[in-house]
Amino acid sequence: MSLNTQIIYLFILALPVACISWTVTHEEVFREPRDFCLLKSKKSRLFFTRKLFYMLTCEYCFSHYVTIAILLITKYTLLFEGWKGYLIGGFSIVWVANIYMSLFFLLRTDIKKEKVTIEEMQEKNQ
Numbered sequence: 001m002s003l004n005t006q007i008i009y010l011f012i013l014a015l016p017v018a019c020i021s022w023t024v025t026h027e028e029v030f031r032e033p034r035d036f037c038l039l040k041s042k043k044s045r046l047f048f049t050r051k052l053f054y055m056l057t058c059e060y061c062f063s064h065y066v067t068i069a070i071l072l073i074t075k076y077t078l079l080f081e082g083w084k085g086y087l088i089g090g091f092s093i094v095w096v097a098n099i100y101m102s103l104f105f106l107l108r109t110d111i112k113k114e115k116v117t118i119e120e121m122q123e124k125n126q
Contacts, residue, residue, distance in 0.1 A: 006078050010089070013070055014096035021063040022101050024056075059101055060094075067093045 001009075024030050034057055041054035055061040067090050070076070077085025078092055 003079075006089075009074075009076055010078060010092055011096060013074065013076055014093050014100060017063055017066045017070055017093055017097040018100035018104070020066045021059045021097060022104060025059040025062050060098055063094050063097050063101075064090075067097070 025034065037053040037056045041050050041057060044050045044053065055065075070093065071086055071090055076089050076093075078089035079085060080088065
């Protein structure tokens, strides 16, 4: 596969990783399991258990697990064949996915801010 094709695949494969990671760690659909994991990450006695449950609530940490699944499904490698390509491809997908999630967070925050400003203006006019 050419380098250009590999780069295109990188940016495309990062999209589902970002989407899945964000949905599981932020959206209402997964609130109950996330709240359970958050509680366990704070209250568990065992260090390993606290860290394991924390990794299920952090979008950055969770994106590594989603990336591993994507790599197993697609067999995507970047620059090299074999384990080196999987390693470089995996961390590259995580990095791009987290850029996508950061941009989405900024966009979403800006939209919420505008919505609140509009609601305040409407209340003043009434």
